[in-house]
Amino acid sequence: MLSLSSTRMPAVALWSKYGIVTMFSANHACEAINSCRTYANVSEIRDGNVAVIALYAPDVSAKMLADYHENCPFVRLRPFTVDNYPAYFKDYRNYRFKFPTVVSVLPEFSTIMYIDASIRFQKQKSETLSDLFTSMETKFAPQGIRLLSSATHPNFPVVHPDMYEFFNVTEEQTKGSTQFQSGLYLLNNSPEGWNIVEKMVECAVEPKCMAPKGAKVQCQYKELKKNLKVICHRFDQSALNMRLIELYGTNETLYYQPSSIIKVVRMGKCKL
Template sequence: MRAFCNRLKKYRALEGVPYRLEIYRMVDVSESRTELMRRHCPKQVEFRTFDFDEYPAYVRMLFQYRWKHLIIAQMLMESPLVFWVDSSVRFHNDPKQSIWTVIDFAKRPESLNVVQLCDTGHKIFPVTMKEMFMRFSYPEEQTKKLNMCAGGVILWIRSPKTINILKEMVVCSLEKECMAPKGARLHCDSTVIKMGNKFAGCHRFDQSALSVVLSKEANFDLSRYAYTEGELTFLKVERGT
């Protein structure tokens, strides 16, 4: 988190822009630890603790990621734009590209007003259990053609489109076997994950659900919900730094 905040403070595209940095604590974090993070983060930082007591017990299973779109839905009620990023994201100053590039992309008339920014390198089908396709009445063959986008970097603009999308995501998050069909696990068979037409024996939970919901809403047109204008240079995912 220190590296994320240090880089964000140096990101010039947000200078003078009124924004809030919301950091959610999913587990108990001491006040001393919180204060240490606060010292490294921009002055706009706010720390929140996710209230698991408001939800069914299975929402506490962190690696099913049910909490993610519950948070995003809440944030989009409070703010007209939400940029969800993992702490592994690093912002880079680039005169040719910035967060405003993505905001403009999300505002196109044909856009769903949501933009996923990182490609996983594989299709939806290998990493999504068939029960999820059935749950959303989704044509399975389409998932063998469509790339899956990562769930860690997504920009949302509040609109009737995104409100409806998030309603579906919240319902799925709270429905026990929608987000996590029986037998769902994260670990994939690495020998087949790149094969678009073979199941890799794993499930990506929120990432799978969002891929299904967005692509169906977009009539399977990736450009309506994912950045398709070339390489992203203003941010990178840099784990372990």
Template sequence: MRCLIERRKQIFRGAAILAACLALVLIAKGRVRQGAREPQETSLRDEIPMVSLRDEFKAKIEDLQTAGLWKPNRSLKPCRNTRGSDACYDTACHQRPSEGLEERLQNVRRSAVTVDTAVRNDIMKILNVQPSGKRVLIITGASSDHFLESQGLIQSLHQNVFPELNNYTFVYYDLGLKAKQIQQLKKHCQCEVRRFPVEKMPPMHQKLRCYTWKAFIIEANIRLADILIWADASVRFHKSTIGPLLKEANAKGIMMEAGLYPFSVSDHVQKIMFDYFAEQTCYFAQVGEMQATFLVFKNERFIREAILKPWLACALDSRCMCPSDPEKLLMCNINVRKYNKCHRFDQAALNIILAKLFWGYEQSFTPSRKYIDVNRDGKVHYFDHL
């Protein structure tokens, strides 16, 4: 009998110890979940709760309203009373259906679901970017025929931006430079030179004239800084503007340079892209084209999920950013009004995404003041004087 009692005591002690161990494991797991940071690296198909994004969307608009940065697009004339490709109101087009915030988000993010994420992941591995730990990341890229043009950009950075900026990295992507040009860059640029490995890209993305490379470069780098600035070789920064620029970018989350003339997006986008985004061409006659020459992004979840992820999905899909024979679509006759007469590739997709999200207010995301000039074909021999 005594042995039986002792045996039962041992069993009870063992059960108590096991229960205590299980409790400790559960508590530890709870602490890990509670203290885990929000992962920034998500695939195109990763599901972010729509309620969370909708709340961030609403907060974005409210913050812009409070800051006086939320402004309606300018009023437009009917298309029959405007010249050339200017943005206008197509009276023959039925009105675009109105949408709530959640419906806008669902519609703009729907495209990302159909993308082969393995291709995206392979491209990110090929680019293989490494964190710099800097707050501001300035990126440009050029081929050999735009090398002198890019020296004008570098000169404006050296003289007007870098003296007023701390905690930054400047990256120059080689999109087809000559060996001598690369040597000059490494000597004079004050930048990190990275080669864009176009030959390693999937065949569809080896055509630089499709401009899918820009979406890939920005996707690969957006999580590595607080603010990412993309500047084409033609960009010239003004003096004493980088501080206000960063402040405005922090408030807006994204900025695109305003076009010199407000050309209609419907004229400069192929129908295949409008079909991809489930839109009618004529709706976008009233949307004024913004330029992808100069882009600024804040590294925040709403921008990554609601804007950059659909943009990347479009770049990866053969039905969107890069139609067949892209070279034939480059020239846009601005004196002729005709829907779908040419294509603006990466720029076209960003314009559509912003308009779908912020319909009637997308011009709020152009800079509120003059930070840069655009000087296309402006050749500068800056390195010769260093």
């Protein structure tokens, strides 16, 4: 059961120091299974040194769970609910549920990696999953977060105007910064990490933030690159990017560094 208030807690690390967290609803169950099949490419996951928790929505059926467990028996399945939140949380299309749900797991580890169902792990020799987690104890420790994938367009055309009332960010800053994807990041269970996500939870709860009235996700990509007007809104992704600009400015090297072991594959509808 989720709570409206987030409490900063020390890491419990029941299974390991580090954890991977993912989540899915019924319409992404197939995509989630195809994603988790690639976890076998990662030795730290195979060996049990990095725990994996998959949080599933109430609309996920028993058959979907059985299929997921059959394909990925090393993943710990855990239900999540938004019953303690306002009714608009039950519309998963506004993505308000994501950060509160991730926050519910953060106290169990010193660092988590959040991955959407679109994420695939690739076999690599030059970099390891351990390298990514180690970077959170060195280069990215002062920020408490590391983003790993760029959306390759500016922030401004995908930020609803109402968002500026909640974040201390200017249009000049969003026009001059790249947006990074919120479906893939590392986050520390540290004061710096909590400083980011506590405001993300507040934004999720606030009716005019994260999913303001009239916000739409559909975009024409060529219009995004022009960076001249607001075309659409990226919900939790736009909110996270604004929070990081609010805290750290537009110097993306403070909180972004891609990785060769990860690939984003958006499948849409799929069959097992």
